[in-house]
Amino acid sequence: MKTAKLVCPVHTVDFKLLLPGGKELTPEVLDELIATNKNASYPTLPFLEHGTLFKDLRGFLKEPPYDIIFQGINRAVALTMMNKVNFIQPLMKFFDYFKKKDSYTYRHSLVVFALAVLMAQDLLEETEDWIIDVMAGTIHDFGNVSVPLKILNKTDPLTNVEKIILEHHALAGFVLLSYFLQDHGKFAAWAAKEHHERRDGSGYPLGIPLKDGMVEIIAICDIYDALLQPRPHRPTPFDNRTALEELTKMAKQGKIGWEGVQALVSYNRKDRPPFKEVNVSTEKRGKPPTDTVYGVVEEKIRCPNCHGSASETKILKDGKECVSYACRGCGKDFNEDDLISIEMEKH
Numbered sequence: 001m002k003t004a005k006l007v008c009p010v011h012t013v014d015f016k017l018l019l020p021g022g023k024e025l026t027p028e029v030l031d032e033l034i035a036t037n038k039n040a041s042y043p044t045l046p047f048l049e050h051g052t053l054f055k056d057l058r059g060f061l062k063e064p065p066y067d068i069i070f071q072g073i074n075r076a077v078a079l080t081m082m083n084k085v086n087f088i089q090p091l092m093k094f095f096d097y098f099k100k101k102d103s104y105t106y107r108h109s110l111v112v113f114a115l116a117v118l119m120a121q122d123l124l125e126e127t128e129d130w131i132i133d134v135m136a137g138t139i140h141d142f143g144n145v146s147v148p149l150k151i152l153n154k155t156d157p158l159t160n161v162e163k164i165i166l167e168h169h170a171l172a173g174f175v176l177l178s179y180f181l182q183d184h185g186k187f188a189a190w191a192a193k194e195h196h197e198r199r200d201g202s203g204y205p206l207g208i209p210l211k212d213g214m215v216e217i218i219a220i221c222d223i224y225d226a227l228l229q230p231r232p233h234r235p236t237p238f239d240n241r242t243a244l245e246e247l248t249k250m251a252k253q254g255k256i257g258w259e260g261v262q263a264l265v266s267y268n269r270k271d272r273p274p275f276k277e278v279n280v281s282t283e284k285r286g287k288p289p290t291d292t293v294y295g296v297v298e299e300k301i302r303c304p305n306c307h308g309s310a311s312e313t314k315i316l317k318d319g320k321e322c323v324s325y326a327c328r329g330c331g332k333d334f335n336e337d338d339l340i341s342i343e344m345e346k347h
């Protein structure tokens with residue numbers, strides 16, 4: 001089994017350091033971490049009764065296209081199921097943190113949760129209780145607490161190093177949920193870790209084929225909502241049609257399954273045909289925003305020692321291709337890990 005390495009430190013909302021950057025996430029490392037929290041016992045709280053969550057969620061579901069998706073029976077199904085979900089208290093703190101500091105993650109977490117519950121109920125032949133069980137604690141982007149707010153809220157396009165730090169949220173979420181749920185085998189922890197993996201192995205953090213149907217549902221709802229929302233560093237969102245076309249393209253490329261796309265198309269239609277009967281058109285009529293989709297800019301790499309320009313070479317490290325840099329001014333060699341540590345030190 002492939003193990004992943006943390007590129008940045010993982011900490012809780014109270015800034016308690018759980019693991020430092022550079023740590024290999026072996027089962028032993030995770031067991032050791034969980035052992036430090038084994039005596040904690042947390043009260044469980046009804047999710048939607050916390051703070052203003054229910055009111056906020058209702059408001060988010062009134063915004064297009066969710067007003068259409070969650071009308072009538074779909075709204076009742078999602079809210080009834082979410083109403084049965086309980087969370088341990090530390091997880092509720094994450095919502096408070098995001099509500100205050102990162103409204104994108106707050107809204108996105110709630111909407112993806114509602115959409116994933118709805119889609120799971122339609123797509124999976126599992127009981128409602130099973131869906132509620134696995135979804136409880138599934139807050140796929142909780143790892144964003146370990147990403148500096150300056151990067152999350154940056155209004156300019158991200159640099160490559162900032163993008164790597166942003167992508168760190170998947171593993172950070174895995175560590176945080178393993179720690180608080182006191183088990184690294186819990187579905188919630190795996191969902192956080194794998195929600196950016198794809199069927200064809202083209203995702204991150206490990207680039208392994210995504211096989212779990214439930215995680216894929218979260219992944220599809222995640223992509224859909226992410227495309228529809230403006231982000232600080234990518235202010236132009238996709239319109240609904242173009243977002244669905246983007247997902248169709250991904251299904252055609254074998255990155256995600258067709259069923260999730262069929263379900264989203266069905267939810268967006270007034271007559272709500274059963275998803276299996278939906279023919280997804282592969283015709284492209286929408287227009288993606290003209291600014292770069294992921295808002296990443298290629299920047300000139302500067303030497304951390306003398307700020308001179310650096311040349312790039314590809315080297316093999318532990319059998320993996322890595323980029324190494326050599327400063328043209330002072331001659332210092334450095335790599336991506338060094339650049340990440342320097343970026344993190346700024347925050």
Ligand SMILES: [Fe+2]
Nearest residue numbers: 140141195196
């Ligand atoms: Fe994510």
Ligand SMILES: [Fe+2]
Nearest residue numbers: 108140141222
């Ligand atoms: Fe997400």
